[in-house]
Amino acid sequence: MKLAPGPASKKLAESVAHFTQKPLLRLEHKLFPDGESYIRFEDSVKGEDVVIIQGLHPPQDKHLTELLLMADLLKELGASKVRAVIPYMAYARQDRRFRDGEAVSILTVLKMLKAAGVDEALTVNIHSPWVLENAPLKVVNLDATGLLAVSLTELVGGRPLVLSPGKKGLEMASATASILDAEYGVIESRRDTVTGEVAVEIGLDPSGRDVVLVDDVVSTGGTMAKCVELVRRRGAGKVVVACIHGLFIGDAAEKIQRAGASMIVATDTIPNPYVFASVAGLISSHLT
Numbered sequence: 001m002k003l004a005p006g007p008a009s010k011k012l013a014e015s016v017a018h019f020t021q022k023p024l025l026r027l028e029h030k031l032f033p034d035g036e037s038y039i040r041f042e043d044s045v046k047g048e049d050v051v052i053i054q055g056l057h058p059p060q061d062k063h064l065t066e067l068l069l070m071a072d073l074l075k076e077l078g079a080s081k082v083r084a085v086i087p088y089m090a091y092a093r094q095d096r097r098f099r100d101g102e103a104v105s106i107l108t109v110l111k112m113l114k115a116a117g118v119d120e121a122l123t124v125n126i127h128s129p130w131v132l133e134n135a136p137l138k139v140v141n142l143d144a145t146g147l148l149a150v151s152l153t154e155l156v157g158g159r160p161l162v163l164s165p166g167k168k169g170l171e172m173a174s175a176t177a178s179i180l181d182a183e184y185g186v187i188e189s190r191r192d193t194v195t196g197e198v199a200v201e202i203g204l205d206p207s208g209r210d211v212v213l214v215d216d217v218v219s220t221g222g223t224m225a226k227c228v229e230l231v232r233r234r235g236a237g238k239v240v241v242a243c244i245h246g247l248f249i250g251d252a253a254e255k256i257q258r259a260g261a262s263m264i265v266a267t268d269t270i271p272n273p274y275v276f277a278s279v280a281g282l283i284s285s286h287l288t
């Protein structure tokens with residue numbers, strides 16, 4: 001097995017190489033003046049089982065194109081098997097046709113991966129795990145909630161209240177709380193279909209307690225900022241915000257800090273300034 005470090009995830013690929021003790025292929029990549037991607041492997045891959053490591057965080061379309069170029073090229077150069085580790089899977093929020101005529105983008109992305117020669121993909125906490133049942137190729141979805149929670153044990157003392165918003169909230173909050181030996185609950189969040197505003201509410205009383213707010217993704221930070229504001233208004237003490245995928249678009253982190261969070265914690269599925277936990281070991285243990 002050889003590892004192909006994609007331009008989007010070089011650092012994570014180095015960590016996976018460290019854990020697996022597998023060699024990293026040398027990759028030359030650049031952008032042409034018009035913005036098009038150029039990819040060249042400097043080592044032979046004939047007959048090799050190659051694992052590409054390339055996240056699809058912003059700029060998603062550039063990272064996706066690089067991934068497709070790498071997979072197709074590896075097959076063309078004679079690799080016997082091509083797997084893609086995609087620590088953050090883009091387009092997973094457009095997982096159904098919400099309005100007539102819309103693209104179900106995640107299925108299109110998976111079809112493109114298969115067409116480019118990806119035999120199997122491995123991702124972490126995909127936003128819409130249900131789409132994988134009908135995926136055109138095998139996609140293994142790893143869960144990093146446990147390792148994120150372990151990193152929190154070093155940062156949060158005592159027994160905090162663990163809260164999580166959204167559809168997957170109960171699952172994430174309970175998995176995190178079991179490691180922190182803490183009480184947990186869900187934050188009900190509702191997005192106004194006209195204004196896009198998110199309204200949040202909780203059933204538990206956070207007054208006088210330290211709170212851990214955990215979510216799979218922080219994107220614009222709007223949801224988390226609302227959650228932080230709510231628990232602080234209800235008298236919470238220290239508030240730690242944790243996520244698997246830290247996209248932190250624009251001023252997302254500042255928004256969360258301004259709302260009253262004392263710390264932001266994320267994994268390294270996406271390079272970001274708040275990495276406290278690495279998914280390298282988790283990914284490595286699934287690569288045989």
Ligand code: R5P
Binds near residue numbers: 167215220222223
């Ligand atoms: C929603 O289902 C997700 O779990 C996150 O709550 C959401 O994607 C966060 O987005 P934003 O940071 O833009 O509010």
